[in-house]
Structure formats: C-alpha cells, structure tokens
Amino acid sequence: MQEFFQQVVSGIAIGGIFASLALALVLIYNAMGLVNFAQGEMAMFATFVAYALINRGMSYWIAFPITLVLAFGGGILIQRLVIKPVERAPVLTLVIITLGLATLVNGFAGFIFGYVPRSFPSPFSADSADLFGVFISYRDMGVIAVSGLVLLGVYLLLQRTTVGLTMRAAAHHPEASRLLGVQVSWMLALGWGLASAVGAVSGIMVAPILLLEPNMMQSIIIYAFAAAVLGGIESPLGAVIGGLIVGVTVNLAGAYLPGVGGDLQLAVGLAIIIAVLIARPNGLFGRAAIRRV
Amino acid sequence: MMPRLRNAPPRYWLVLIAVVFFLGFPTVISSFQSSLWAQALILAIAVMGLNILVGYSGQLSLGHGAFMALGAYTSAILAHRYKMDYLLTIPIAALFTGLVGFLFGFPALRLSPLYLALATFALAVVTPSLIKRPQGLTGGVQGIILIQPDPPPFASDLFAAVTGTAMTSDQWIYYVSLFCALLLFWVAWNLVRHRPGRAMRALRDGEVAAAAYGVNIAGFKTLAFGISAFYAGIAGSLFGLATGFVSPDTFPVSLSIQLLVGAVVGGLASIPGPLLGAIFAYFLPIEANQWVPSQSWIPDQVASTVKNAGPAVSYGVLLILIMIFAPNGIVGLIRAGYDWLYRRLRGAPDRETGQLPPDPQTV
Numbered sequence: 001m002q003e004f005f006q007q008v009v010s011g012i013a014i015g016g017i018f019a020s021l022a023l024a025l026v027l028i029y030n031a032m033g034l035v036n037f038a039q040g041e042m043a044m045f046a047t048f049v050a051y052a053l054i055n056r057g058m059s060y061w062i063a064f065p066i067t068l069v070l071a072f073g074g075g076i077l078i079q080r081l082v083i084k085p086v087e088r089a090p091v092l093t094l095v096i097i098t099l100g101l102a103t104l105v106n107g108f109a110g111f112i113f114g115y116v117p118r119s120f121p122s123p124f125s126a127d128s129a130d131l132f133g134v135f136i137s138y139r140d141m142g143v144i145a146v147s148g149l150v151l152l153g154v155y156l157l158l159q160r161t162t163v164g165l166t167m168r169a170a171a172h173h174p175e176a177s178r179l180l181g182v183q184v185s186w187m188l189a190l191g192w193g194l195a196s197a198v199g200a201v202s203g204i205m206v207a208p209i210l211l212l213e214p215n216m217m218q219s220i221i222i223y224a225f226a227a228a229v230l231g232g233i234e235s236p237l238g239a240v241i242g243g244l245i246v247g248v249t250v251n252l253a254g255a256y257l258p259g260v261g262g263d264l265q266l267a268v269g270l271a272i273i274i275a276v277l278i279a280r281p282n283g284l285f286g287r288a289a290i291r292r293v
Numbered sequence: 294m295m296p297r298l299r300n301a302p303p304r305y306w307l308v309l310i311a312v313v314f315f316l317g318f319p320t321v322i323s324s325f326q327s328s329l330w331a332q333a334l335i336l337a338i339a340v341m342g343l344n345i346l347v348g349y350s351g352q353l354s355l356g357h358g359a360f361m362a363l364g365a366y367t368s369a370i371l372a373h374r375y376k377m378d379y380l381l382t383i384p385i386a387a388l389f390t391g392l393v394g395f396l397f398g399f400p401a402l403r404l405s406p407l408y409l410a411l412a413t414f415a416l417a418v419v420t421p422s423l424i425k426r427p428q429g430l431t432g433g434v435q436g437i438i439l440i441q442p443d444p445p446p447f448a449s450d451l452f453a454a455v456t457g458t459a460m461t462s463d464q465w466i467y468y469v470s471l472f473c474a475l476l477l478f479w480v481a482w483n484l485v486r487h488r489p490g491r492a493m494r495a496l497r498d499g500e501v502a503a504a505a506y507g508v509n510i511a512g513f514k515t516l517a518f519g520i521s522a523f524y525a526g527i528a529g530s531l532f533g534l535a536t537g538f539v540s541p542d543t544f545p546v547s548l549s550i551q552l553l554v555g556a557v558v559g560g561l562a563s564i565p566g567p568l569l570g571a572i573f574a575y576f577l578p579i580e581a582n583q584w585v586p587s588q589s590w591i592p593d594q595v596a597s598t599v600k601n602a603g604p605a606v607s608y609g610v611l612l613i614l615i616m617i618f619a620p621n622g623i624v625g626l627i628r629a630g631y632d633w634l635y636r637r638l639r640g641a642p643d644r645e646t647g648q649l650p651p652d653p654q655t656v
Contacts, residue, residue, distance in 0.1 A: 021487035034407070035407050035410070037410075037414065040570065076568070082613055082617075085617050086616065086617055091405075091406055092347070092351065092353055092406055093616050093620065095353055095406070095407065095410050096553065096557060096612055096616050097612065097613050097616045097617070099355065099550065100608070100609045100610070100611070100612025100616070101606050101613060102607060102609070102615040103550055103606075103608050103609035103612065104605070104606055104608075104609025104610055104612075104613065105609070106605055106609075107602040107603070107604070107605025107607075107608075107609060108602070109604035109606065110524050110598060110601055111598060111599070111603075111606060114598050115598070115601060122506065126561075164602075165625055187528075214368060218418060218546070222414075222415050222419070225411050225414075225415060225416075226314075227410070227505035229411065232318065256506055259426075264422055264423075264426060266418065266419050266422055267419050267423060268419075269415065269419075270412075270415040270416060270419045273411060273412055273415050274400065274412055274415075277400065277403070277404055277408055277411075277412055278400045278403070281403060281404065281408065
C-alpha cells in the first residue's frame with residue numbers, strides 16, 4: 001500500500017510536468033484552433049537555453065526566470081515569423097507548418113548543442129521526506145510546487161487581469177474583439193509567447209529526470225497530447241487534471257501491469273489518446289462541438 | 294493512331310520519357326546506386342499512398358511509417374519463419390496492411406483532421422517500442438535479416454544482353470520496385486480521375502456539400518485510409534527487401550515525417566508530385582552525408598553534427614516555406630512556370646480549341 005501511494009505521488013509529480021505542456025497546447029488551441037506539434041521541441045530548446053545559462057555559472061533560480069522570458073519572446077517571434085502569414089489557412093496547412101517547425105527546432109538544437117545526452121541540474125535535493133509513512137522525494141515535491149505555481153499563475157493571468165480578458169476575448173470572438181479595438185493578431189502572438197513559456201517550465205522540470213538531448217520531449221509530448229485530449233483540448237483546467245490523471249495512470253501501469261515498463265509506457269499514452277477519442281471525443285471537460293454549416 | 298499521338302498532351306510524353314529513363318537507369322549506374330534508387334522509388338509508393346489520403350481526401354496522417362513497418366514485418370515474418378517466397382509475401386502484406394488501415398479508418402471517421410493527426414503521430418512514436426516487444430516474432434531490437442533473392446534467368450539474361458554484365462540482386466530489386474511503382478501510380482491516376490477520386494476531393498473540399506450530393510462520407514473516408522495503408526504496406530514490404538533487413542529503428546518517427554515532406558515538397562493532390570518529392574526527400578540526407586565531409590570549411594568537430602542535424606533543419610525549413618509560399622509544391626511551381634512560358638510564347642492565354650483536356654490534377 002505504501003508503495004502504491006509512493007507511485008501515486010511520483011505520478012502526480014510527472015503529471016504536473018505533463019500538465020504544463022498540455023496547458024501550453026490548450027493555450028494555442030484556444031487561440032487558433034490548432035494543436036502545436038512543435039510545443040515539445042520549443043520546450044526542449046528553452047531547456048537547452050537554461051542549460052547554457054547555468055553552465056555559464058548563473059544560479060538556477062536566476063536562469064529559470066530568464067529562460068522563461070526568453071521562451072516568451074521566442075514564442076512571439078515564431079508566431080510573427082511563421083504562423084502569422086498563414087493565420088487563415090486550413091488546419092491541414094497549419095499542422096504541417098508546426099510539424100515543420102518541430103523538425104526545424106529539433107535539428108537546430110542538435111546543430112548547436114549536439115546529440116550527446118547531458119545531465120541537467122535539479123535545485124531540489126534527492127532526499128526523501130517521511131510523510132505519514134509515505135516517502136516523498138524533495139524533487140517530486142519541488143516539481144509539484146513549481147508546476148502548481150505556474151498553473152496558478154496562468155490561471156490568474158487569464159481570469160483576473162485585463163490582458164488575460166483581452167486574450168480570451170480575441171480567441172473566442174475575434175471579429176467582435178477587433179471591433180472593440182483589440183489587436184487580435186497581437187493577442188494571438190501573446191498566446192504563443194505564454195504557451196512557449198509554460199511549455200519551457202515542463203522542459204526544465206523534466207530534464208533532471210530524463211537526460212537533456214534534442215529528442216528529450218518526444219515522449220513527453222505524447223503524454224501531453226493524451227492529457228490535453230483527456231481534458232477536452234479546450235479546457236485549461238481539463239489539461240491540468242488530464243495531466244495528473246495521465247501521470248498517475250502511466251506510473252501505476254509501469255509499476256503494476258506486467259509487461260508494461262520502460263518504453264512501453266508510451267503505449268499507455270497512445271492507448272489513452274485512442275480510447276478518449278473513440279469513447280468521448282470531447283474529453284472530460286470539453287463541450288460537444290456544434291458546427292454551423 | 295497518329296492524330297492521337299500528335300494531340301497527346303505533353304504530360305503523356307513526360308510519362309513516356311520518365312518510364313524509359315527509369316527502365317534504362319540501372320544499366321548506366323552502379324549496382325549500389327540502383328539499390329538507392331530502388332529505395333527512392335519505394336518511398337515514392339508510400340508517399341503516393343499518403344498523397345491519396347492527405348492530398349485527395351484531406352485527412353492528415355502523421356503515422357504512415359507505422360503502416361510501412363506493418364507491411365515490412367508481415368513480409369519478413371512470412372518469409373523468415375514460414376519460408377515463403379518473398380515476392381509472394383508482398384501482396385499478402387499489402388492486403389493485410391490495407392485491411393488494418395481500413396479498420397483504423399473507422400475510429401478516424403469520428404475525428405477531426407486535427408485529432409487524426411494527433412492519434413497517428415502518437416502511433417508513429419510508439420511503433421518502434423511496440424515492435425520490440427514480441428521478440429519471438431519480430432526478433433526484438435535486432436530485427437530480422439532477409440535473404441535478397443537472385444534475379445530470375447529471363448531478367449538476368451536480358452540485362453546481360455544490354456549491359457554485358459550479370460544482373461545483381463540489387464538491380465533485380467530495383468526492377469521489382471519500379472514495376473510496383475509504375476503499377477501503383479497508374480492505379481492512383483485512374484483512381485483519382487474517376488468516381489472515387491471525385492468523391493474524395495468532394496469530401497475534402499466540403500463534407501456537408503458532398504454528403505448532400507450523395508457521397509458516402511464514411512465509406513470514402515475509410516476507403517481512402519485503406520488504400521493509403523495498402524500503398525504503405527507494399528512500400529514497407531519492398532523496403533525490407535531492398536535493405537535486406539527489418540528492425541525497429543528502420544521505422545522511426547522521422548520516417549513518417551520524411552513521407553510527409555515528400556508529399557508536401559512534390560505537391561499534394563498531384564500524380565507526379567510523390568515521385569519528385571520522394572526522390573528529393575530520400576536523397577537529401579544521403580547527399581548531405583556525402584557532401585558535408587567533403588567540405589573543408591566545415592570543421593571536423595562539427596561535421597558529424599551538421600550531418601545529423603542538416604537534413605532535419607532543411608526538412609523543417611522546406612515544410613514551412615513550401616506551405617507558406619508554394620502550397621502545391623514542385624509540381625505547382627513547374628505548372629505555374631509552364632503556364633507562364635506558354636503565355637509568353639503564344640501571347641494571350643491560348644487554349645486553341647477553347648476546350649480544356651479533362652484534367653485529373655486540378656486541385
């Protein structure tokens with residue numbers, strides 16, 4: 001039983017990482033009805049930036065916010081350069097472009113940083129604390145705390161500030177917002193920046209667990225897809241809860257299901273995606289789509 | 294006969310030239326080169342399958358590498374465990390993969406193109422680890438080594454008569470691949486300009502309108518998926534034959550991306566597009582591999598990095614630039630250039646009889 005709870009807690013920790021990346025996906029989906037296939041690669045690149053900063057002797061907690069700011073700027077830059085010219089193109093075009101972006105960023109990271117896996121520092125000690133008989137590592141607690149803070153921050157930004165209100169308005173009713181003087185295109189850019197920064201958090205959090213290399217996020221993005229789909233792709237809260245569910249499920253499946261372990265855990269992610277899409281395409285928190293013909 | 298020949302649109306001559314070119318090519322290049330070109334042709338078959346799905350019926354699959362893997366392993370297991378003649382396993386692998394694709398099309402029916410892209414992408418990522426698991430069947434990480442067949446006497450005699458040297462198995466595999474590619478491109482061409490092709494394009498351009506005109510939406514969507522997987526299955530099966538082995542690492546995610554690059558670069562919803570796109574997508578990393586070490590200005594330390602990252606970077610840049618600036622790919626550019634030249638040479642847009650040939654490739 002004790003081991004079970006330990007698995008659940010570390011599942012929640014890894015789930016928090018999935019949730020951050022899933023939230024980034026949801027932010028862009030809400031802004032323009034698009035799944036950003038490059039989200040994981042952008043996060044990976046931001047993590048490399050953090051690595052480079054820390055390697056230059058910068059302390060972790062200074063490098064962290066600087067990386068987020070850079071990721072934010074990078075997200076805006078990508079939206080302006082690559083996405084804006086095709087804003088009104090069909091979804092097919094947009095998806096292929098984000099896929100091209102993913103390939104490009106992946107290759108670019110390999111180009112600059114090489115393909116040798118590197119260990120990434122964690123600011124939290126590897127020791128464990130005894131909490132009612134369940135041993136929880138400080139790392140897991142730290143990851144949960146950081147993810148929680150980021151998710152709370154995004155929530156407050158979107159729900160409690162004028163900028164957040166404007167962004168949501170631009171996403172839901174672009175025409176009406178434009179008439180009210182909102183610069184819709186720039187709000188989309190802000191959405192990309194925000195998503196990029198939130199995604200970067202997931203990369204920085206997962207890097208000490210995996211090793212940092214250009215293909216690091218390839219499995220994480222699948223779990224994030226699963227989380228976003230489970231939560232109903234347009235709901236930020238859904239993405240967070242979906243992330244936690246996916247994290248715990250994958251961890252428990254790896255620990256208790258015979259034959260599922262190591263790289264086959266990824267198949268659990270695929271199974272979740274397919275099961276949700278077949279049984280409940282709108283996820284747990286999504287609304288049924290009503291299309292005007 | 295003569296007037297038909299004289300009035301044949303230029304594309305028929307192009308097809309003839311291409312066929313003669315590909316038939317004669319192995320007689321002037323080395324056996325190793327033929328093996329590379331065989332793989333490019335095989336890739337073209339898979340890209341054509343993807344093109345039927347993405348270009349003509351408007352559904353996005355990012356997991357066609359997985360269908361190729363299925364075809365390759367079906368053939369490999371039949372040939373290796375059950376000692377079947379490899380060439381006989383190709384149609385079996387194709388039908389099996391097509392059936393699986395058809396079944397995969399059913400859940401895909403309910404999904405928007407976006408969700409379909411998600412699910413197939415996840416499939417492509419998971420495939421290598423799924424293959425590794427049933428070790429007894431698939432050989433695990435090591436994969437299965439295949440024996441390449443010797444050319445049959447009639448082919449080898451004919452080849453010897455033309456070139457004076459004996460035909461290698463690589464050259465034989467090239468001709469098998471070429472035969473499959475010609476057949477499948479011909480099938481695709483007939484498919485897209487007749488009823489199924491019109492139905493697929495109709496549901497791509499407006500599902501509701503197509504349904505109102507009596508197009509069986511569900512039927513044609515699953516059909517497109519099935520046909521497309523059928524093509525990928527043949528390609529996978531031939532790929533195993535051409536490389537001489539199948540292993541999980543033969544079918545990484547990047548293979549699915551490579552297929553998509555081929556389809557997009559060549560030109561979606563066109564028949565020659567997949568051939569041009571596949572040749573490009575196949576030879577780019579190979580040429581980069583050879584070109585980079587020969588360049589003295591690239592320092593040795595980074596040469597291997599450039600070799601590894603270069604193709605990914607150029608694939609990415611190309612996907613983005615082509616989707617933004619030339620959504621119809623190479624074929625679209627060539628067609629635009631031809632039209633421009635035609636107008637310049639003939640003055641006003643001259644269509645002679647004012648009658649357009651039935652153009653199967655109108656997007």
